[in-house]
Amino acid sequence: MASAATAGTVVAELEAEVSPEALASVRKRLAPDEEALGVRMGTLFAIAKRHTRLPLSEVQQLLAHPAYEPRLAALCILDFKARRKRIDGHGRGTLARTYLGHHDRITTWDMVDRAAPRVIGLWLVGRDKQILRDLALSPEPLRRRTAMTAPLGFLDTDDVEIGWELAAQLATDRDPLVHKPVGIFAKHAGERDRDRLVAFLEEHVEGMPRPAVRLAVEKLPPDLRSRWV
Structure with missing residues (x-):
């Protein structure tokens, strides 16, 4: 079913689920002038999952849609494709280039968080990480968020150090779209290497926004957490 679907199929399924209550909830996370349909997140995720096999040309059509939900559905579909066990390096590269090539269509933090890791x-x-360093230098907060959120995909690998590097680079970023992911990465990476988190905090905590600090120490035992919050 999903393999024969189109972007129009996905949009029609989303439009069949709109409600005033969902629209009121969705509008809270959007810019005032951003279009939205009004679909519950659980419903949107279920629709996207049904269409994991949607061709990338159709995913790109969803990314071009003016409304929030079709674009979020596109990012969810990319994420579901990336989870497939049999995907190879070429396939991953195609997904990544679709994401990066349409970054201007990513307009909310949850679009980044859903797909970037x-x-x-x-x-x-196992590849060169310069693209993350470049994104971290972007004047656009959502691109910097991608740079800081993607390393969550490295937590169980030997590549995790790039995440700490980027966290150090972005530790003093004043935009919540960026400094909160710094804290989130530090929290999760710190669960695997508490000493590394402690060293990171000792070096950077004075310049970090307080929400980032609170997130970073969330999983620490109370005696350590009380040193910083």
């Missing part, structure tokens, strides 16, 4: 992060395992 697997679509970008898993693609870069």
Whole structure:
């Protein structure tokens, strides 16, 4: 069923699920002038998962849609594709280039968070990470968020150090779209290497926004956490 579907199929399924209540909830996370349909997130994820095999040309059509939900569905589909066990390096590269080539269509933090760890992060395992360094220098906060969120895909690999490098680079970023992912990465990476997290905090905590610090120490035992919050 999904393999014969089109972007129009996905949009029609989303439009069949709109409600005023969902629209009111969705509008809270969007810019005032951004279009939205009004679909519950659980429903949107289920629709996207049904269409994991949607051709990438159709995913790109969803990314071109003016409304929030079709574009989020496109990022969800990219994420579901990246989770497939049989995907190879070429396939991962194609997904990543679709994401990066349409970054201007990513307009909310949840679009980044949904796809960046697997679509970008898993693609870069064992590869050069310069693209993340370049994104971290972008004037656009959502591109910097991609740079900081993609390393969540490295947590179980030997590539995790690039995440700490980027966290150090972005530790003093004042934009919540960026400094919160710094804290989130530090929290999860710190679960695997507490000493590394402690060293990171000792070096950077004074310049970090407080929300980032609170996120970073969330999993630490109370005696350590109380040193910083």
